[in-house]
Amino acid sequence: MATHQVLIAGQWRDSDATQTFQASDPRAATLIPEDYPVSSWAECEAALDAAGAAYTELREMPGEKIAAFLEAYATRIDARSEEIRTLAAQETALPAETRLVGELARTTGQLRAAAAATRSSAWQMPIIDSANNIRSCFAPLGPVAVFGPNNFPLAFGSISGGDFAAAIAAGNPVIGKANSMHPGTTRLLAEEAQLAAEETGMPAGTVQLIYRTSHSDGEKLARDPRLAAIGYTGSRNAGLVLKQAADSVGKPIYLELSSVNPIVILPGALKERGNEIAGELTGSCLMGSGQFCTNPGLIIVQNDDDGKQFIESVASQFSEQPVGTLFSLSGQNGLQSAIDTLTTAGATLVCGGTTGGGEGYSFSNTVLTVEGNQFLSHAEQLQTEAFGSSTLIVVSDSIEQTKAIIESLEGNLTGCIYSASDSTDDEHYNQIAPELRQRVGRLLNDQMPTGVAVSAAMNHGGPFPATGHPGFTAVGMPGAITRFAMLQCFDHVRSHRLPAILQDANPNQAWRLIDGEWSQSDVVSAPAE
């Protein structure tokens, strides 16, 4: 069978790869007999040059036209939904008729939200100082490389997900690097993206796809001056290598690396509805075999009878639930290794802890516990992310110890506090919330973190190492778009030369900050030039 082609400069073409790889079918625990190329550096360069050429056209393009591309692409994904979901299910073991239906709808929804943001120019945050005739807005940055994760082949996919939609919405071409666990799914999406690009008259290098590079070429790509920014979601080690390369040349790189998503369940909440919360936790932890960035991996309860009963209840529910399939053999091995790290550092297995038990690549549903003192003495190892259906429950001696545990945590995407519905827990809440809030991108009350609404107010981000910069979200328009933008200021630039969004007239009634007030009006008193 021929090796699959790469998409470069608007053409599907044979790769000059000397190496290939295959994805696996996790349920069958076998390789899928389709060869994907490991691109050479020459191929990366061809993509960089084509992206650069596309960028010079895209940066002048009206938002309307970019929006039309995003919408045409969403329509094409919908039309090919079944084939995409079927292949994604084979490559990831995610259910084609449930989870992937929802994920596909989220994907096309994001593309359409990006189209709306592009059309309204809201993401550009125009600011006009009419007295000084200084005007600024966000503008496209240049070619963006997107490295998508293994766990959302569609909604975070390199050629279809949030980073892709955000980068394109800002007017940047995207070089997608497929995740090696679902190259076929990414290929189908790229086919539709390319057809939509042709249909809507986008420049040839707007969307490009390679599948893999050598590690050294990946670093070289991250450093290359033709690439303006990077979006990366995936393993911490590989992400940090790319970060170092990008940082060394002052290039923005947005990373999502790892997160244990701490949840504190206060005594009043446990007493009031411990079993209910145990059920919620079980559902949240085991969903998608626990392979979520926002999977709750660290639970803190107090050392009393309610706490003990809660642990028993969670363990019993974990044990009763079917064991899911993991994405890959490396995921299965990685989970075992993380659990070993946790037990070596003093955590105790309550249930699970062994490889297998489900169809194909799998790992038993696992609950561990550890005492608060022990956690504090090995805090770094005990907050190792165990990516999969596993959670660690910390038994804390007091609210002061809970606070100390929180203070020992790295940055996380989310943090939750469950409290009694009355004010029983409020004093404890107030003691710990400021510390937790500081260490997470999103603070929740009485709710599991696994749902990540696509909302302008969402923050899917957080302090390092959860993400690379604490000021940006990866989910939610228009916020996610400004990651891939530069601030451009126009100082006494003649009116007719200004970008449309900064001119006096505002025919599309875009929101603009004019002389300190948000407004949809024209600039009233045209300044002298």
Added chain:
Amino acid sequence: MATHQVLIAGQWRDSDATQTFQASDPRAATLIPEDYPVSSWAECEAALDAAGAAYTELREMPGEKIAAFLEAYATRIDARSEEIRTLAAQETALPAETRLVGELARTTGQLRAAAAATRSSAWQMPIIDSANNIRSCFAPLGPVAVFGPNNFPLAFGSISGGDFAAAIAAGNPVIGKANSMHPGTTRLLAEEAQLAAEETGMPAGTVQLIYRTSHSDGEKLARDPRLAAIGYTGSRNAGLVLKQAADSVGKPIYLELSSVNPIVILPGALKERGNEIAGELTGSCLMGSGQFCTNPGLIIVQNDDDGKQFIESVASQFSEQPVGTLFSLSGQNGLQSAIDTLTTAGATLVCGGTTGGGEGYSFSNTVLTVEGNQFLSHAEQLQTEAFGSSTLIVVSDSIEQTKAIIESLEGNLTGCIYSASDSTDDEHYNQIAPELRQRVGRLLNDQMPTGVAVSAAMNHGGPFPATGHPGFTAVGMPGAITRFAMLQCFDHVRSHRLPAILQDANPNQAWRLIDGEWSQSDVVSAPAE
């Protein structure tokens, strides 16, 4: 004479330094006999701990209270203006009665603008999704270290300048590291800051001052987890060392490193008003002895009679103007070394080029030229920043060559295009403006870049290496403040636990993005909880 004290945890105290340093009087070309300490690592740690303690109070503090501190501090600076300006003039050779009067007014103006931003909460950019009950805003990040530059002892000073005001306005404590060229000025400002902090009831470690550390302790400080972010303006080499340390632990660092601020003067403009522009350029280049971040260091004119006449006119005006005093011996040596780099790479001296000629540390007003082809063949060396009263004029053969020259440029703070007042130059403008705009933070028309208005629409930033992230400005509220903030999201957090700015009621009529519309209203339909 005793070594000056450091300000740590609210107390002026003796340093445990084993080394000291002295600043120089640039006009006299001698050292000023006042000893300043090189702080030990233990002293840095004491400052970090005190800043951490202050932060836990500041992050809960109403904006009103922080605003009161900033305003009290501005009032105190005004009251001690003469003494501050006199010492600054001695340490920097900037004129106490002209330039420093303006700079002091800019400084207190910035502090008051920061106070206004804090009071209105506008910098927090609150976003409310009422249907999903998800709310987000920017919030303080933690202790910030500010390394101020040599060239604006007040307006960019470590304890008084834009980074200081922005970091405090966001609710972060500041550890100021004085610039070694004006430690005394910084000390006087810190004295007033501390008194204002006491007067307005700020926590003890809100403002702290050290003067210098060893290089290795500086790196250690940048990496330390107790420090949340860094603002640095200064030399490229030292900045890149700090950047590498901060990057390695995923810490935001905002840098302003170097910029040659290219100006293209199109043929029609030269024909129309070449002499006038030569006068503007001379004024802009020689102001403050050319020691401005936005000093025009690279001018592009076309190879014709008007271009030749322009160069003659600039050289003649440069030669006629008095030679100013530079900040330091190292600045004088650095300028000589940069000029040597430029001539070695093929630039020709038209005038100047020698050390001395003015009072104290000085360097003759210098104009160099180079042909376009030569520039393109040595583009990296020929865009070396020569910090001082020097400019390089590139003589370009054609608009295509001008475009190529622009494409060879690194990131810069500013870029200007002068064009004829009619449409004569418009075609050329359109060929080059998109490329120039991409490489600068601020694009100007028909105006020199040295003026940096304090405006919400200003961008004093730009692509690397001008600054460290192309999305942020260092001048202009509220934009500059968000550099020192994290995005915090509240997902189903109970109403009474939300920060005031995200609650339904909006008594101060802050601007908030509610369900996609900017508004000063309350949230109307309170969501179910």
